[in-house]
Amino acid sequence: AARTDDTTATARADAGDAAPEAEMHTASAEADGSGAAASSHEGGYGLGRPALDEEIAAWDIDIRPDGQGLPRGEGDVWTGEELFVAQCAMCHGDFGEGAGRWPQLALGMGTLTSNDPVKTVGSYWPYLSTVWDYVHRAMPFGNAQSLSDDEVYAITAYILYLNEIVEDDFVLSSDSFAEVEMPNAGAFYMDDRAETELPEFSREVCMENCKEDVKITMRARVLDVTPEGGDDTENAPNEAPAPEEAMDGGDHAASDEASADDAAPAVEQQTETAQADTGGAAPESASTSETEDAPEDIRIVAADPALIADGAKVFRKCQACHQVGADASNRVGPQLNGLLGRTVGSAEGFSYSNTFEKAHDAGEVWTAEHLAEFLADPRGTYTGTKMSFAGLKDDADIEAVTAYIEAEGAE
Amino acid sequence: QTPDPAITELPPWQQYLGEGVDAAPYGMPSQYETHVVRRNVPWLTADATSSVNFTPLHELDGIITPNGLCFERHHGGVAEVDPAEYRLMINGLVDTPLVFDLQDLMRFPRENRIHFLECAANSGMEWRGAQLNGCQFTHGMIHNVMYTGVPLRLLLEEAGVKTAGTWLLAEGADASAMTRSIPMEKALDDCLVAFKMNGEMLRPEQGYPVRLVVPGWEGNMWVKWLRRIEVGDQPWHHREETSKYTDLFPDGQARRFTWEMDAKSVITNPSPQAPITHGPGRMVLSGVAWSGRGTIPRVDVTLDGGNSWVQARMSGPSFDKSMHRFYHEFDWDGRPLLLQSRAHDSTGYVQPTKDMLREIRGENSIYHNNGIQTWAVNEQGVAENVEVSS
Numbered sequence: 117a118a119r120t121d122d123t124t125a126t127a128r129a130d131a132g133d134a135a136p137e138a139e140m141h142t143a144s145a146e147a148d149g150s151g152a153a154a155s156s157h158e159g160g161y162g163l164g165r166p167a168l169d170e171e172i173a174a175w176d177i178d179i180r181p182d183g184q185g186l187p188r189g190e191g192d193v194w195t196g197e198e199l200f201v202a203q204c205a206m207c208h209g210d211f212g213e214g215a216g217r218w219p220q221l222a223l224g225m226g227t228l229t230s231n232d233p234v235k236t237v238g239s240y241w242p243y244l245s246t247v248w249d250y251v252h253r254a255m256p257f258g259n260a261q262s263l264s265d266d267e268v269y270a271i272t273a274y275i276l277y278l279n280e281i282v283e284d285d286f287v288l289s290s291d292s293f294a295e296v297e298m299p300n301a302g303a304f305y306m307d308d309r310a311e312t313e314l315p316e317f318s319r320e321v322c323m324e325n326c327k328e329d330v331k332i333t334m335r336a337r338v339l340d341v342t343p344e345g346g347d348d349t350e351n352a353p354n355e356a357p358a359p360e361e362a363m364d365g366g367d368h369a370a371s372d373e374a375s376a377d378d379a380a381p382a383v384e385q386q387t388e389t390a391q392a393d394t395g396g397a398a399p400e401s402a403s404t405s406e407t408e409d410a411p412e413d414i415r416i417v418a419a420d421p422a423l424i425a426d427g428a429k430v431f432r433k434c435q436a437c438h439q440v441g442a443d444a445s446n447r448v449g450p451q452l453n454g455l456l457g458r459t460v461g462s463a464e465g466f467s468y469s470n471t472f473e474k475a476h477d478a479g480e481v482w483t484a485e486h487l488a489e490f491l492a493d494p495r496g497t498y499t500g501t502k503m504s505f506a507g508l509k510d511d512a513d514i515e516a517v518t519a520y521i522e523a524e525g526a527e
Numbered sequence: 528q529t530p531d532p533a534i535t536e537l538p539p540w541q542q543y544l545g546e547g548v549d550a551a552p553y554g555m556p557s558q559y560e561t562h563v564v565r566r567n568v569p570w571l572t573a574d575a576t577s578s579v580n581f582t583p584l585h586e587l588d589g590i591i592t593p594n595g596l597c598f599e600r601h602h603g604g605v606a607e608v609d610p611a612e613y614r615l616m617i618n619g620l621v622d623t624p625l626v627f628d629l630q631d632l633m634r635f636p637r638e639n640r641i642h643f644l645e646c647a648a649n650s651g652m653e654w655r656g657a658q659l660n661g662c663q664f665t666h667g668m669i670h671n672v673m674y675t676g677v678p679l680r681l682l683l684e685e686a687g688v689k690t691a692g693t694w695l696l697a698e699g700a701d702a703s704a705m706t707r708s709i710p711m712e713k714a715l716d717d718c719l720v721a722f723k724m725n726g727e728m729l730r731p732e733q734g735y736p737v738r739l740v741v742p743g744w745e746g747n748m749w750v751k752w753l754r755r756i757e758v759g760d761q762p763w764h765h766r767e768e769t770s771k772y773t774d775l776f777p778d779g780q781a782r783r784f785t786w787e788m789d790a791k792s793v794i795t796n797p798s799p800q801a802p803i804t805h806g807p808g809r810m811v812l813s814g815v816a817w818s819g820r821g822t823i824p825r826v827d828v829t830l831d832g833g834n835s836w837v838q839a840r841m842s843g844p845s846f847d848k849s850m851h852r853f854y855h856e857f858d859w860d861g862r863p864l865l866l867q868s869r870a871h872d873s874t875g876y877v878q879p880t881k882d883m884l885r886e887i888r889g890e891n892s893i894y895h896n897n898g899i900q901t902w903a904v905n906e907q908g909v910a911e912n913v914e915v916s917s
Contacts, residue, residue, distance in 0.1 A: 150846065154636030154678050160685045163631045167616050167624035175616055175755050178696055178706060181764050207573075217573035228779035233891050235770065240781075243764050250766040253704040254603065257577070260702045304773060307785045313887060317789075318875045321827065323836045329916070330832035330865060332903060336657040336799075336912035342664060343568050432604065436576060447574070 177261075179249035183293055186248065190289030191270025193277040199267055200274045202495075203256045206437065206448045206502055212236070212278040215448065222278035225299065238279025242301045244293065248272050258436035262506065419523055427520025430513045433505070441524040449503060453525035456518070458482050471500040488514045562586075565596060568664060571652075576604040577703070579646065581667030584793070584815065585801040590641070590671055590843050590850045594725050597670035599732045600646055602767075603702030606752045610736045615682075615720070619695070619758035622687030629722070629736055635677040638719060640742070641849045643817045645669040645788050647745035647772050650896040653881070657901075657912040660799035665900060665912060666791075669817070671850035674740050676721030679714050682756070692758040696765075697739050700754035707748045708762035709741065713786075717742050720753065743819030743848035744786040745894070747772055777889035788819035790878050791897035792826050792853070792870035803908030807861035814839075814868050816851045821873035823851040830857070832865030832901065832915040833880075839868065864904040865915055882917050 179185040201210055209215050212222030224234030233239075237247055252268045254260050263271070273288035276296065282288075288296070336342070431440075437449035444451040450463030461468045461476030468476065475498065480486070490497040491514045493507050508514050556563065567580040582598040599605075610629050618624040646668035652658050659665050683695075688711070695714055699705035709718070719740035722729060729735040734751025741748045747767055762768070762784075774782040794814040797803045803810060816823040822845045827836040839853035853868070870878040881898030903913040 150638070150640050154638050154681060156681060156684055160687075161635060161681070163634050164625040164627040164685060167618055167626045171616065171626065172618050172624055175698075176618055176757065177704075178698070178757065178763055178765070180759070180761065182761075228775060229777060231891075233775055235775070237770075241770050243769060246764055246766055246769050249706075249763075250770075253706070254702070254766075257603070258702070260603065260704065303780050304769070304783045305780060307782050307787075309782075309785070309787075309789070313789075313879075314874075314876060316887075317877055317879045317883070319877070321836070321869070321871075321877055323827070325834065326836070327832070327834045327916075330834055331916040332865075332913045333916050334656045334914040335903075336660045341568075341570065341658060342660040342799075343566060343570075436574060 177249075177253055179245045179252070181243040181245045183245065183290070186245070186290050186293060187265045188290045189265040189269050190287055190292075191266050191268070191273050192287045193270075193273045193282070193284050196270035196272070196274025196277070199263075199271050203263070204271065207257060212275060218448075221275055223280075228300075228303075236279065237275050238281055238299060240300050242298055242304050244272070244276075244296050244298055247275060248293075258433055259506065420519060423516050423519045424523045426512075427516035427518070427523075430508070430517040431520050431524075433508075434517070437503070437505075440521050444525070452521050455482050455521050455525055456484060456487065460486075469498070469500050469502045471498045484518055487518055491517070563596065565598060565667075566663060568652075568659070577602050579648075579668060581663045582670050583663045583800075584667055584669075584795045585662050585798050587795070588813065588852070590815070590852050591725065592670035592672055592850075594672065594727065594730050594733070597644075597672065597724075597730070597733060598646070598668050600668065600746065601701070601703075601732070602705055605732050606699070606701035607731060608700055608736060608752050613736050613754075615737060615753060616755045617682060617686040617758070618755070620689040620692035620760060621683075621758050622689065625682075625686045627682070632677055632682075632720060632722065632737065635681050637675055637677060639673055639675050640717075640719065640740075641671065641673045641844075641846045642740060642742045643669055643671040643788075643848065643850045644740075644746045644749055645791075645817070645819075647747060647785070647788075647894040650791075650898070650900075651893045653898075653900075653912075654885075654890045654892065654896055657914050660912050662793050662795050662798045662900070663800060666793040668746070669850070671815075671817070672724045673726070674719055674721040675723035675726070676719035676740060679718040679720050679739070679756070680716075682720060683714065683758070686758075688758055691760045694759045694762050696755075696757040696759060696763050697748070697750040697753060698755040698757070699734075699750045700752040705747075705750055705767065706763065706765045707750060707767055708765065709748060710762075711758075713741065713744070741786075743788060745772065745788060748786065772894060774888065774892040774894050776892065782892075785895055786819075788817070789895060789897040790816070790818035790820065790823065790870045790872035790876050792816035792823075792868040792878055793900050794828070794866050794868050794902060797866070797904055797908065797910045798902055799910045799912055802910050803859065803904065806908070807859050810857065810859045812839075812855040812857070812866065814853055816853060816868070816870035816878075817849065818870065818872035818874075818876070819848060820876065822847055822849075823870050823872055825871040826851075826853040827869040827871070828853075828855045829867045829869075830864050833867055833899075836869065861906055863906060864902075865913075866902045866904060866910075867899050869899055880917060881914065 177185070205215075207215055207218035208221050212220065214220030220234060221237050224236040224239035226239075227234045228239060241247060248268055251271055252261070252263065252265075256262065269288045273282065273286055276282045276288065277284055277286065281296065281299065286292075434449075437447055438452050439445060439447055440452040440455075444453050446463055446466045450466040450468075458481070459476055460480040460482060461472035488511075491508045494501055494503050494505055508517070563583055563586040565580040565582060567575070567578060572578040579600040580598055582592060582596055587593075587596070613629045615627045615632065616624070649668035650665055653665055693711050695709050695711060697707050697709060720737060721740045722737050724730070724733060729738055734753065737753045739748070739750045739753050768783065772785075774785050776782065792814055794812060795801070796811070796813045812828065814826070816826045824841070824845070826839040826841065828839045829836045837855065839855045841851060841853050843852045845851055878897060878899055881896070884896065884898045901913050901915050902910045904910045
């Protein structure tokens with residue numbers, strides 16, 4: 117039987133579907149003017165259809181601390197290391213130390229009481245199930261739910277090893293799962309604001325003569341990290357922060373995302389600042405010199421808007437690591453402006469793998485054919501590439517994404 | 528005084544015909560309002576696909592946020608869900624696991640409600656001190672719109688929740704497959720499964736075609752691109768309720784399940800992005816206030832950094848767990864101002880100072896910073912984000 121949360125609803129259900137509209141509105145009109153709540157219907161409304169077991173199995177992937185939802189399987193630390201280096205290290209670092217502003221996953225124990233807490237799986241996460249669940253549902257970033265269950269076990273085992281929670285001979289399995297103790301498991305408690313804050317913050321307020329003397333104790337402008345263009349006023353221009361100030365700003369910074377949690381590193385910030393400072397002139401510098409060699413007319417003739425639009429969708433698989441277009445810069449992967457015709461491994465300022473360095477020195481060039489070969493099988497084409505991407509299975513996707521990169525990166 | 532050419536000269540728009548109907552089948556703001564946009568803070572996050580931008584509060588009035596200006600927060604980019612392929616599943620501890628398509632959802636009785644959605648990390652950059660110059664950046668992880676949707680209670684009743692079902696897990700269809708645990712009591716109380724905002728279909732960046740509405744509670748729980756509700760007998764303790772969205776205290780312990788958003792307010796005008804440009808004399812100060820526990824019957828305003836306070840004038844409708852608008856009209860003598868606002872909610876709670884919060888929570892908790900904001904305005908009318916002595 118359907119739940120009924122108020123008696124009016126039950127009464128209406130009893131009276132059948134013909135309950136007068138007027139009655140419904142007067143029944144439970146809310147004081148705040150939102151009107152009457154939508155009412156329950158005895159026995160339900162008969163909408164929707166039963167979910168099939170296969171459908172539930174396909175979508176119900178969540179794991180709980182007690183192990184509910186964990187599939188059978190296993191993975192060891194060394195298998196995990198191989199997978200981690202290939203699939204995760206470009207963002208999280210080979211040892212879980214975090215690259216750039218991507219999250220650090222390992223160590224940081226003993227920092228939670230410091231001014232710079234480092235929240236990692238080892239130092240902060242209370243449940244191992246959360247790691248398995250999150251890696252399985254959302255990683256690798258930009259290629260979610262592509263790992264097999266055993267691969268998730270192995271990567272999770274390696275993350276535990278990096279955090280010195282298990283030894284290097286450890287095998288994580290559906291059986292050994294419950295034996296792992298997370299160091300910070302006991303450090304969480306339920307929201308207690310009702311006891312610790314609400315009474316304190318519900319007192320009578322002062323309206324007159326509340327302070328003897330009011331002084332400004334801190335100014336945002338001292339460490340001004342407000343983004344360029346964020347300030348509309350001519351009167352209050354943003355002064356570009358000196359690196360030291362920017363670093364302070366990073367230390368002060370905190371949002372709920374990766375970097376912000378872990379405080380934006382100063383080096384990264386300097387880069388951002390430098391880009392912001394050069395403003396509109398930035399795209400003119402590094403990339404265009406290479407694209408100038410490519411014949412303009414070929415690009416225009418080849419530009420098929422539908423194909424480029426398809427390519428834009430395919431490129432979402434790439435954009436977690438690569439940028440292309442105006443303002444593109446090197447991220448986890450190199451920027452892709454003027455890629456076709458460009459020497460392999462030639463994006464200025466990007467630290468390439470050895471295999472790319474060799475290709476660069478040998479004068480290899482990104483032709484459409486070579487790029488297609490690489491995109492179909494990245495690690496087969498350049499063994500040892502840092503690009504963990506598994507490759508594009510569909511030739512049409514390769515053609516589309518190439519058209520998109522060519523179009524976006526042309527100016 | 529010379530005659531005003533804006534009056535004496537014929538402007539082109541009075542002489543020549545303008546655009547006809549349908550020049551913009553979906554209308555856009557005036558060409559003179561192109562500066563009114565969401566903005567992000569690039570150094571905050573590693574990548575735009577897992578990042579946040581901010582509502583331009585200083586450009587808005589009233590209590591409704593226009594759909595295109597509602598701040599965005601994504602954990603795996605914007606999912607472009609085809610409504611024809613949209614499905615919502617309810618499974619777990621229910622009598623009958625069910626699948627709904629979009630049309631099924633639209634055949635349930637609907638409710639219309641106006642609620643604010645605030646990210647738990649709104650003002651999170653300000654814990655250690657004044658940092659960002661603009662209420663867009665300090666307070667812009669909030670929006671307030673009218674939702675049209677089906678009470679989650681009705682969908683759960685349809686599936687039949689078993690007696691042991693005390694929690695549910697909401698899951699998104701995006702590349703982060705966002706999940707949050709929600710207690711059954713809240714789900715049955717006032718949660719909506721919404722498909723419209725301000726009358727039109729949800730924007731893609733707000734969860735098109737369906738999102739969860741969890742009134743008064745932190746924005747991360749309002750799962751976008753909602754694809755599944757699982758009923759269970761305990762919380763799931765997933766990433767966004769353990770590693771993130773938990774409030775670290777100085778002793779190394781952390782509060783979890785800090786769902787309700789405390790009462791908060793901010794003066795939007797004047798503010799660093801909206802200085803006083805008209806000089807001394809008559810002026811209108813304005814701002815917004817909200818509480819996750821009820822309504823805002825009262826906001827106090829100070830012009831001198833908290834020595835003396837006056838009650839602001841509340842204006843516009845007052846809805847439960849919604850944004851409220853306040854004004855304070857006064858004659859500015861041209862002397863520097865230290866502006867603050869202080870919200871009182873319908874439970875008697877009064878917005879605390881930042882120092883009062885730091886006293887209890889330290890500076891590393893990231894989330895739930897609802898402390899009083901101070902803007903210093905100088906003789907030229909330029910405003911800056913500052914902190915003042917207690």
